[in-house]
Every structure is written in structure tokens, then in C-alpha cells.
Amino acid sequence: MQNTELKFIEIIKNSLSDSSYLGDDCAYLKDLNLSVSSDLLIEGVHFDFKFITPYFLGKKALKVNISDILASGSKPLYATVSLSGKLSKNFIKEFYCGINDCADEFGVKIIGGDLSTGEKIGISICIIGDCRGRNISSRKNAKEGYLLALCGNFGASAQGLKMLLNNQKEENEFTKAHIDPILQFECSKEISEKCKKPYAMMDSSDGLINALEWISMSSKVGFELEFDKIPYIVGTKREEVLFGGEDYSLVCVLDETDFKNVNIRGLKVVGRATLGRNILIDGKEVKNEKKEEFLHFD
Amino acid sequence: MQNTELKFIEIIKNSLSDSSYLGDDCAYLKDLNLSVSSDLLIEGVHFDFKFITPYFLGKKALKVNISDILASGSKPLYATVSLSGKLSKNFIKEFYCGINDCADEFGVKIIGGDLSTGEKIGISICIIGDCRGRNISSRKNAKEGYLLALCGNFGASAQGLKMLLNNQKEENEFTKAHIDPILQFECSKEISEKCKKPYAMMDSSDGLINALEWISMSSKVGFELEFDKIPYIVGTKREEVLFGGEDYSLVCVLDETDFKNVNIRGLKVVGRATLGRNILIDGKEVKNEKKEEFLHFD
Numbered sequence: 209m210q211n212t213e214l215k216f217i218e219i220i221k222n223s224l225s226d227s228s229y230l231g232d233d234c235a236y237l238k239d240l241n242l243s244v245s246s247d248l249l250i251e252g253v254h255f256d257f258k259f260i261t262p263y264f265l266g267k268k269a270l271k272v273n274i275s276d277i278l279a280s281g282s283k284p285l286y287a288t289v290s291l292s293g294k295l296s297k298n299f300i301k302e303f304y305c306g307i308n309d310c311a312d313e314f315g316v317k318i319i320g321g322d323l324s325t326g327e328k329i330g331i332s333i334c335i336i337g338d339c340r341g342r343n344i345s346s347r348k349n350a351k352e353g354y355l356l357a358l359c360g361n362f363g364a365s366a367q368g369l370k371m372l373l374n375n376q377k378e379e380n381e382f383t384k385a386h387i388d389p390i391l392q393f394e395c396s397k398e399i400s401e402k403c404k405k406p407y408a409m410m411d412s413s414d415g416l417i418n419a420l421e422w423i424s425m426s427s428k429v430g431f432e433l434e435f436d437k438i439p440y441i442v443g444t445k446r447e448e449v450l451f452g453g454e455d456y457s458l459v460c461v462l463d464e465t466d467f468k469n470v471n472i473r474g475l476k477v478v479g480r481a482t483l484g485r486n487i488l489i490d491g492k493e494v495k496n497e498k499k500e501e502f503l504h505f506d
Numbered sequence: 507m508q509n510t511e512l513k514f515i516e517i518i519k520n521s522l523s524d525s526s527y528l529g530d531d532c533a534y535l536k537d538l539n540l541s542v543s544s545d546l547l548i549e550g551v552h553f554d555f556k557f558i559t560p561y562f563l564g565k566k567a568l569k570v571n572i573s574d575i576l577a578s579g580s581k582p583l584y585a586t587v588s589l590s591g592k593l594s595k596n597f598i599k600e601f602y603c604g605i606n607d608c609a610d611e612f613g614v615k616i617i618g619g620d621l622s623t624g625e626k627i628g629i630s631i632c633i634i635g636d637c638r639g640r641n642i643s644s645r646k647n648a649k650e651g652y653l654l655a656l657c658g659n660f661g662a663s664a665q666g667l668k669m670l671l672n673n674q675k676e677e678n679e680f681t682k683a684h685i686d687p688i689l690q691f692e693c694s695k696e697i698s699e700k701c702k703k704p705y706a707m708m709d710s711s712d713g714l715i716n717a718l719e720w721i722s723m724s725s726k727v728g729f730e731l732e733f734d735k736i737p738y739i740v741g742t743k744r745e746e747v748l749f750g751g752e753d754y755s756l757v758c759v760l761d762e763t764d765f766k767n768v769n770i771r772g773l774k775v776v777g778r779a780t781l782g783r784n785i786l787i788d789g790k791e792v793k794n795e796k797k798e799e800f801l802h803f804d
Contacts, residue, residue: 213621215595216593216595216598216621217621219595219598219599219602220598220602223598223599223602223603223605223606224602224605224606224609224616225606225609225610226615226616227616229584229615229616229617229618230616230617230618234618235584235586235617235618237584237617240538240540242538244584244586244617244618244632244634245586245618246586246588246618246619246620246630246632247588247620248588248590248620248621248622248628248630249622250590250622250623250624250628252624252625253590253622253623253624254622286527286533286535286542288533288542288543288544288632290544290545290546290630292546292548292551292628295514297513297514297517300514300517300518300521301517301521304517304518304521304522305521307521307522308521308522308523311522311523312523317524317527318522318524318525318527318528319527319528319533319535319542320527320528320532320533320542320543320544321544322544322545322546322630323511323514323515323546324546324548324551324552325548325551326548326550326551326626326628327550327625327626328624328625330546330548330590330624330628330630332544332546332588332620332628332630332632334542334544334586334630334632336542336634
């Protein structure tokens with residue numbers, strides 16, 4: 209959990225007359241039956257052109273936002289894409305080709321955005337999801353005894369980033385996981401359509417333990433899980449499996465009966481939500497000691 | 507008209523499988539009966555902390571986005587606010603107080619956003635408007651013979667900015683127009699509720715002539731207007747009245763019968779849409795020779 213970020217969010221909540229929409233990665237607009245999410249990617253903070261081309265940057269930027277919509281259990285529909293920085297025709301062309309390929313893959317329409325000059329490249333995407341026929345998740349919805357189930361690999365992206373930082377030139381499954389992550393589109397659909405009871409779901413954009421800590425704090429539960437049940441690519445270091453971000457795998461905490469109705473092969477039960485507030489892996493408490501990597505605020 | 511921006515938009519349109527939502531400041535989502543718009547504000551490009559406090563920056567950033575929704579003829583509902591830069595607690599507090607005061611004034615709910623570190627302050631807002639019961643504008647909708655009507659002052663903000671750049675310290679109506687612009691909420695509502703026929707409407711965020719050029723290009727019409735009928739504060743220079751941006755006044759091109767049903771005192775008829783493609787003021791052609799102020803692309 210990143211303390212500075214938490215403090216900033218607290219200040220924002222206190223500044224707003226109505227902060228009831230904040231708290232999950234997506235806002236759920238009940239009156240419109242829509243979910244909305246917005247994510248920033250800043251050059252030098254979230255990405256580095258040494259490791260990613262404009263095409264894959266476009267693709268990944270949209271994926272990161274789609275992933276938030278999937279974690280809410282809604283269906284991605286529309287996105288705005290805004291871009292600032294020292295823009296060139298070639299950059300814009302390649303970047304938007306990546307955006308478009310990702311949009312087409314997931315059935316998203318690009319409906320607008322803005323362009324501006326600036327020093328570093330900044331990407332801001334806002335995405336709208338359809339909640340009709342879906343049970344929408346919330347970090348607050350986990351209950352003691354619920355199953356903890358994971359879908360997708362954990363730690364591959366962070367391990368891939370380390371390889372890239374160490375000058376790994378050839379693509380492998382780790383670097384690929386970092387550059388062009390896999391989204392859990394079907395799992396999100398299946399869970400949100402089949403679950404009858406409230407459930408919690410987050411993506412692993414900031415790592416598995418980070419997601420568990422958020423759900424723990426919001427739902428007032430703890431977790432017990434077994435490390436060997438967590439899905440990861442053989443060779444991924446334990447630290448990355450637990451704390452590595454940017455995999456966009458799903459972390460679901462759901463009722464056991466609901467789980468039985470969900471038919472997704474890749475969804476693995478790894479543990480349970482508990483009454484206590486701590487996170488126990490193989491009986492030992494784990495805390496997020498990851499540095500504040502993406503939020504070096506003053 | 508800014509050539510670089512036009513070229514970039516053309517590249518984006520060509521990169522997308524479906525670019526039908528682009529072309530107006532707002533995207534109109536017929537299936538959801540919503541409009542969506544997104545605007546960036548970057549430090550050093552769109553604003554300078556020498557002239558604006560974090561509170562008024564927050565207020566203005568949201569106003570700029572609300573103005574796009576008003577120009578579409580829809581009712582602002584929800585907004586996400588993302589912020590990057592060297593953020594401090596005080597900055598966030600003041601900025602979001604400005605956001606909140608503006609949100610409360612116009613009935614907008616803040617539903618989320620993102621925070622990131624970065625070099626300069628960057629603000630990205632995405633706003634959703636309600637189109638129910640409203641006739642939604644498009645730049646393509648102007649027709650020969652339609653009236654050209656304006657609501658709000660023109661040129662005051664640009665003249666105010668020049669005063670600020672010249673070290674004007676005391677507030678006056680020009681500097682106020684720049685720091686805390688007036689939005690035409692009632693005019694937007696009245697026009698979109700009363701107009702039966704298609705109409706074109708834009709805000710004057712990039713100046714009067716820029717708006718007329720966009721409508722001219724999109725609707726294939728020209729304009730004839732009289733300078734003395736344009737609403738401006740006495741003492742505003744002619745150049746600012748025609749080319750100065752950031753007033754967020756409304757430029758409407760609408761059917762004459764529809765105009766008679768619109769009951770807004772401040773809405774002034776200044777001319778008509780014509781068959782030719784040029785813009786004639788008091789019989790003389792005018793072109794936008796404003797420099798590419800906000801888009802210094804490579």
C-alpha cells in the first residue's frame with residue numbers, strides 16, 4: 209500500500225462534496241448502468257521508450273484501462289485517448305495503430321480525446337463500460353469465508369521488466385508479458401454474469417499483495433493462501449509473483465456457490481478470505497514492502 | 507485553423523477502424539444518449555502558475571471541459587479528473603477545492619481519476635453529458651441562411667492574459683475573464699431544448715474566427731457578420747474579439763424560426779451563414795492568422 213497515494217486520495221475525498229463514487233478503480237454509475245475509469249501513463253514514470261515502441265505503448269495504454277473495466281465486471285464500450293508531449297506524425301500514427309488494434313480486439317470504440325504539446329509523453333485514457341446484465345464488483349464486497357481465486361499469471365511482467373532493464377534483447381514470455389500483457393476478458397464476463405452475490409475483484413496492475421491489501425482494507429477481511437497454488441510462469445521469482453505489478457491478471461474474492469457456477473478453466477482457487485486483517489501465505493504474514501515505484505511524490 | 511493539429515487529427519482518423527465519433531468537441535453516443543468530451547491542460551502550454559492559483563486552475567480546468575458539453579447542447583453530469591506532476595498535499599487540496607466548487611455550481615459529480623508524479627503539472631479531465639430531451643449540435647449542421655448568434659463576451663480572456671503577461675497586478679474584468687471565465691449554461695440548455703432543426707454550436711475556446719472556420723469547413727458554408735454586433739467588453743481590441751481564445755462563449759448557427767423560440771437575452775444575432783466558404787466581416791474577408799499558440803508540435 210502506498211502511503212502517499214492514500215493520503216492524497218484522502219485529501220481529494222475531503223475536498224469533494226460527494227466522494228461516494230471514489231474507492232474502486234472504476235466508478236459505477238447506477239443511474240446510467242455504466243462504469244467509468246481513467247488512467248494516466250507518463251513517460252519516465254510508467255514507461256520508457258528504451259523498452260517499448262509507440263505501437264505497443266498504444267496497445268498497452270488502452271489495455272491498462274480496459275483491465276480496470278474488466279475488474280469491475282463490466283464490458284468495455286467506449287474510450288477517449290488524450291496524448292501530450294513532443295508529438296510527431298510517425299509517433300501518432302504508430303501509437304494510434306496500437307490503440308486501434310487493441311480497441312478492435314476488445315470491441316471498444318475510440319470516441320475522442322485531446323492532443324497537446326509538452327515535454328514528456330503523457331497518455332490519459334478514459335473508458336466507459338456497460339454494466340447491463342452484470343453484477344458489478346467492489347473492493348468492499350469481500351466476506352469472511354469467500355474463496356480467493358486468481359486468473360492469469362502473476363509476476364511475469366515485473367520479471368520481464370527486470371530483464372529489459374538488464375539489457376535482455378530477445379523476446380521471451382516474461383518480456384512479452386510486460387510489453388503486451390494478456391487481459392482476462394472471458395473471466396470477467398463469466399464472473400460478473402454468473403455471480404449472484406456481491407463479490408470483490410481487482411486486477412493485479414499493482415501486484416497481488418497490493419490488490420489483497422486494498423480488498424482487506426475496504427472489506428475488513430484478511431486472507432490465507434498457498435503460494436504453490438498461485439498461477440505463475442515457471443522461473444518467476446517469488447518476490448515478483450507476490451509484489452510484481454502490470455500483469456493485469458484478476459484477483460477475485462467470491463462466494464463458494466457462485467464460484468461453482470463460474471466456468472473458467474484458468475480461474476484457480478488459492479485461498480480464502482478470513483476474519484483477521486492480515487495476509488497469510490503458507491501460514492506466514494506478508495506485507496507489501498515494495499517501494500513507491502510509480503508515485504515519487506514530493 | 508491550426509494545420510499541424512488538422513494533420514494529426516487526419517492521421518488519427520486514418521488509424522482508426524471507426525472514426526465516426528470524431529469531428530466535434532464532444533462525441534455523441536446515440537445508444538446511451540450521452541455526450542463525452544476530454545481535454546488536457548499542461549503547465550507551460552495552457553497555463554502558468556505566475557497567473558493562476560491551484561484553486562482557480564482546478565475551477566478553470568473543469569469549466570473548460572463543462573464548456574465542451576454545453577457547446578454540444580447536453581447537460582454536464584459526471585467527470586473524472588486526473589493529475590500528474592510534482593504534487594504536494596497543499597496543491598492537491600486547493601486544486602480539488604476549485605474542482606469541487608465548479609462541480610457543485612454546475613451539478614457535476616466527480617467520479618474518479620488518476621494521480622501520477624511527473625515533471626510539469628498535467629490535468630486531464632473526461633466529462634459525460636446527458637442528451638435526454640436535448641437536440642445535440644454538430645459542426646456539420648450549419649446551413650446557408652441560418653442565423654449566426656453569439657452568447658457571452660469575445661476577446662476578454664485573451665486581453666486579460668496579455669495584461670497578466672504585462673504584469674497587471676490588480677484584478678479587472680479582463681483578467682477575471684481569463685482566470686475565472688463565465689460559462690453559458692442557460693443558453694446551451696435553452697437552445698438544445700427549443701431548437702427543432704439541426705444546428706451547429708461551438709464554444710469560443712480557440713476564438714470566434716476559429717469556431718467559424720471549423721463550422722465553415724464541416725458544414726460547407728461561409729459567414730457574413732457585422733463587427734459592431736459582436737458582444738465584447740468596451741476596450742477589447744478588435745484582434746482579441748476575433749481571434750482571442752478561452753472565453754467559452756457560445757457560437758451558434760441556427761434556423762431563424764428556432765431562434766425565435768429561444769428566449770435568452772444575451773444571445774445576439776451578428777450575421778448569417780452563406781453559400782460561399784469565406785468569412786466576411788463588414789464585407790471584408792477575415793482569416794485566422796493566429797500563431798499555433800497551444801500546439802507547438804515538432
